[in-house]
Amino acid sequence: MSVQTPVALITGAARRIGHHFASALHAKGYKVIVHYNHSQTEAEQLCDLLNQTRPDSAMAIQADLSDSQQVNMLAEKVLHCTARLDVLINNASAFYPTVIGNIQRSDWDMLVGSNVQGPLFLTQALANRLADTGGCVINMVDIHIARPLPGHSVYCAAKAALASITRSLAVELAPRIRINGIAPGAILWPERSIDENQKKHLLQSIPLQQLGTVKSLFQTVEFLISNHYITGQIIAVDGGRSIASQATV
Numbered sequence: 482m483s484v485q486t487p488v489a490l491i492t493g494a495a496r497r498i499g500h501h502f503a504s505a506l507h508a509k510g511y512k513v514i515v516h517y518n519h520s521q522t523e524a525e526q527l528c529d530l531l532n533q534t535r536p537d538s539a540m541a542i543q544a545d546l547s548d549s550q551q552v553n554m555l556a557e558k559v560l561h562c563t564a565r566l567d568v569l570i571n572n573a574s575a576f577y578p579t580v581i582g583n584i585q586r587s588d589w590d591m592l593v594g595s596n597v598q599g600p601l602f603l604t605q606a607l608a609n610r611l612a613d614t615g616g617c618v619i620n621m622v623d624i625h626i627a628r629p630l631p632g633h634s635v636y637c638a639a640k641a642a643l644a645s646i647t648r649s650l651a652v653e654l655a656p657r658i659r660i661n662g663i664a665p666g667a668i669l670w671p672e673r674s675i676d677e678n679q680k681k682h683l684l685q686s687i688p689l690q691q692l693g694t695v696k697s698l699f700q701t702v703e704f705l706i707s708n709h710y711i712t713g714q715i716i717a718v719d720g721g722r723s724i725a726s727q728a729t730v
Contacts, residue, residue, distance in 0.1 A: 666719020
């Protein structure tokens with residue numbers, strides 16, 4: 482693998498949106514590092530598939546981002562396995578409701594750990610390597626930082642903190658590193674089961690009246706990677722949902 486080959490690390494890349502990001506960047510010629518926590522089988526299958534297309538072009542690394550020691554170990558492994566790093570996509574995210582009155586410390590540790598602690602300390606640990614290439618960081622935020630999702634106070638607080646960190650580090654790490662965020666709306670149906678009425682209600686809350694696609698998210702990733710005069714911005718990719726007054730679910 483040539484040292485000139487660009488390298489991207491995508492957290493939470495074994496499944497769903499992260500899986501698509503890793504595959505799409507690989508198709509663009511990147512060497513990809515697939516981070517996962519629990520989804521070892523899916524991560525290894527993805528890397529096997531990508532390496533069949535281009536040998537030694539994908540590898541998987543496990544880490545629990547809610548554990549600060551494991552975040553540091555992930556960074557050390559990345560620094561050991563590649564001489565360059567061009568793109569860091571902080572995509573990994575725990576997401577579940579935390580209804581007031583039932584919030585546990587473990588909920589805080591998991592939601593803040595995966596959504597804030599991981600991105601912050603991983604960016605810090607990899608900043609010098611990113612600076613060497615004039616690289617960029619893309620943080621996956623959420624449209625609900627502006628319109629909180631009922632029953633998800635800890636998750637919303639964590640994503641709001643990630644948005645703040647995105648802007649703060651964009652100033653602190655400029656001009657050598659650019660940091661931006663993407664705030665997705667409804668892109669994929671939730672993994673939990675929802676009925677047709679719930680789906681209908683969700684679609685009615687979106688001005689464009691349809692789910693987004695992982696392709697639309699990746700187009701934004703490409704834009705933020707390629708445009709070298711944008712930093713500190715958070716782009717909503719949500720079909721207008723964040724500006725619709727009925728967007729309450």
